[in-house]
Amino acid sequence: MNYAQQLWQTLSHSLNPYCAFCSEQRLPNYPLCEHCHADLPWLLPEQNVPLPGCINSLSAFAYQPPISNLLLSIKFGKNLREIATLGELTATGIFAQLTTSPEAILPVPLHTARLHKRGFNQALELARPLAKQLNIPLLNHAITRSKFTLPQTELDSSQRQRNIHAAFQLQSPLTYQHIAIFDDVITTGSTARELASLLIAQGIEQVDVWSCARAVLRQKHELTPQIDYH
Numbered sequence: 001m002n003y004a005q006q007l008w009q010t011l012s013h014s015l016n017p018y019c020a021f022c023s024e025q026r027l028p029n030y031p032l033c034e035h036c037h038a039d040l041p042w043l044l045p046e047q048n049v050p051l052p053g054c055i056n057s058l059s060a061f062a063y064q065p066p067i068s069n070l071l072l073s074i075k076f077g078k079n080l081r082e083i084a085t086l087g088e089l090t091a092t093g094i095f096a097q098l099t100t101s102p103e104a105i106l107p108v109p110l111h112t113a114r115l116h117k118r119g120f121n122q123a124l125e126l127a128r129p130l131a132k133q134l135n136i137p138l139l140n141h142a143i144t145r146s147k148f149t150l151p152q153t154e155l156d157s158s159q160r161q162r163n164i165h166a167a168f169q170l171q172s173p174l175t176y177q178h179i180a181i182f183d184d185v186i187t188t189g190s191t192a193r194e195l196a197s198l199l200i201a202q203g204i205e206q207v208d209v210w211s212c213a214r215a216v217l218r219q220k221h222e223l224t225p226q227i228d229y230h
């Protein structure tokens with residue numbers, strides 16, 4: 001997709017008055033209608049339990065349809081409208097439960113070979129609205145993924161741990177005290193924990209892990225985040 005096509009897709013997204021999921025009118029400055037917003041699998045505060053190692057974790061959604069379908073669709077084809085929609089929804093879910101803002105967001109890096117094949121890092125693209133609204137940097141080049149790992153989804157928990165061990169390398173010193181790692185999906189959390197341990201070893205005092213979705217059993221949700229009509 002060339003620049004003009006990307007620009008057109010982004011513009012048509014902001015000008016389109018309809019909900020991204022149905023044919024209803026969307027809410028002002030928000031990609032969905034009220035009904036579709038309320039129907040999403042928003043993660044409850046009590047489901048945002050820390051990852052092993054007492055790492056604070058904050059995810060917007062349970063990994064369930066339509067979020068899981070949208071994440072898969074994004075992974076296998078760069079659709080700017082879908083990425084922008086999911087990025088905005090993720091920001092809404094994270095902000096609804098956020099107490100302290102980090103100083104920077106670190107999207108989980110892709111290995112260069114995978115990045116070239118896919119053409120983009122979905123964690124980076126989804127984190128853009130979060131960084132923009134918090135007005136903090138996205139650390140896209142601070143850490144690289146030097147080890148070509150098997151997709152974590154094909155492995156069990158202990159295999160995932162071994163697969164991801166020593167996969168990341170620091171490229172430049174980080175002077176922050178508080179960083180949020182961002183991934184598209186958290187399952188066992190082994191990728192995020194490996195990255196967190198690297199940051200903690202650099203002296204970063206607080207490392208949180210954020211994601212669009214987390215694999216959990218869905219409970220009946222009673223809380224729907226209030227939309228900030230920015």
Ligand SMILES: [Zn+2]
Binds near residue numbers: 020024033035036
């Ligand atoms: Zn709708």
